[in-house]
Amino acid sequence: MGQPRIEIVEVSPRDGLQNEATPFSTDEKVALIEGCLSAGLERIEVASFVNPARVPQMADAEAVLGRLSPKAFDGAIGLVLNDRGLDRALATPLREINYVVVVTETFSQRNQGKSVEANLSMASTVTQRAKEAGLRTSITISAAFGCPYEGEVTAEQLYAIVKRVADLEPFEIAIADTIGVAVPKDVHERMQGVRKIIGSRPIQLRCHFHNTRNTGLANAMAAVEEGVTILDASLGGIGGCPFAPNATGNIPTEDLAYMLERSGYELGIDLPSLFPVVELLSRKLPNPVPGLLTRAGIFPPLA
Template sequence: MVVQVVEVSPRDGLQNEPEILSTASKIELIRRCVEAGARRVEAVSFVRADRVPQMADAEAVMAAVPRRGDVSYIGLVLNRRGLDRALAAGVDEVNCVVVATETFSQRNQGASVDAMLGAWTDIAKAAHAAGVRASVTVAAAFGCPFEGDVSPATVGDLARRLVEGEPDEIALADTIGVGVPTQVRALVSAVTAAAPGVPLRAHFHDTRNTAVANALAAVEAGVTVLDASVGGIGGCPFAPAATGNVATEDLTYALHRSGHPTGLDPTKVIETAAWIGDQLGKDRLPGALGRAGWFPADPR
């Protein structure tokens, strides 16, 4: 089974890094990801610059990304103002985030869960009217830094309400990296039952070294789209101790060796991870494959 990897390093990867890259460097990162085979790229977010200064140049980035018919660029939006900016910038998809718990929703977005559900429905309908795909991410679906465990029933109920916006895709996010494979299977089952026919995506953080195992469990449960970030950079700036996303190169290795092609070029992904590490001034990134290498030696 082919698995699509959505490259999120330009947005979710960079938003939690203290180093603010130049617009030119962000565009080069995106170009390298596309050259490595990424066909869906979460490129930018249209949020308040005072809250996430790393994303302040979203319009400038979108104005210069390499445009190709086989590449789709995703912009994160949280309200209609963000959507208007995204549509004007020429995104191919928008993604909205609804948090699974009330406390984290208030801390992360300054709004209640109910308010964000309403915002999502409004965003989705307007995006669809403009001919743009709209997906929604359930953040903290596996656990909350403030409220603890999140039950599959809670996530299932939330997914049932998200269906009102007719999502093109629902993503389940382990925002703080607490999930394990048994949870993955339970959540996928709950959301599949609550939102039948809606494609699922999964987004894992490797805070506790479970991300690759969780990703494989998601694929075994029927998920065919996974988020990843070159080098394993990133995280959520509003979640304490939420370290980086699963590394694209590590996930690619696990998927390819498990019989799930991704269309990514492992060598170019590893090279891109090394490049972004240099740009961020990091001698060592979380991703392991850049140090250990592919096995067998030639990934082609």
């Protein structure tokens, strides 16, 4: 029996660009999304329906969606953080939204301007409304391993939130190391605990790691070893959270894909086709992207 297929959710058009000071035009965002799609990345975070005053990089969400090919909407994801954001998403062809619940109080206030309890209540409202409208809802549990303001996050703190979120019955829960503090040991232990809480519910499990302390790829492999088959990544390793100090760097999509392919996993991605898309980012951004594969090349070299 071969290795299971791993799905990479591409987050560069949203989680990637939101933390970059360099503005990208609507046309450039569309080119980024369509380039990812052409390379075989089927689920892509394409937009964020948040207050443009807080995240100006995402101010053109509707304009971006209005220019995407119909095929993009098979797996396009929009970030929604409240009723207003959901109303905007519902006015588009999107079929999937993502909501974020933060584990700790301080970061919840900084990130979304509400308490953890209020955030869980809003998650319930958004999830129910989205279901009634025929949209899939994934919920990301942020700061699942550590908080930039409160420090260590215990497994018990995480599990308490996972239980509340699982009770909402979204189609997917994503566990996020928002500030890149986890190590593989943490991932093994917490994925086992999260799986026990989800139990027999038909909820997919996804992981989102940041490479802030250079442990992101190792953590991704630890998650895969625990049976997780859906991982977030960002082309070039760009991005981070603008409301978490020093939370730089997602896992580079191309580096993750190389590691998984060499490990025998099927991805459904044409890895060389991602190189021109990474180059698009490299030309636009003032500093080299953190990803390494486009510098070193695929091994063995392509003929």
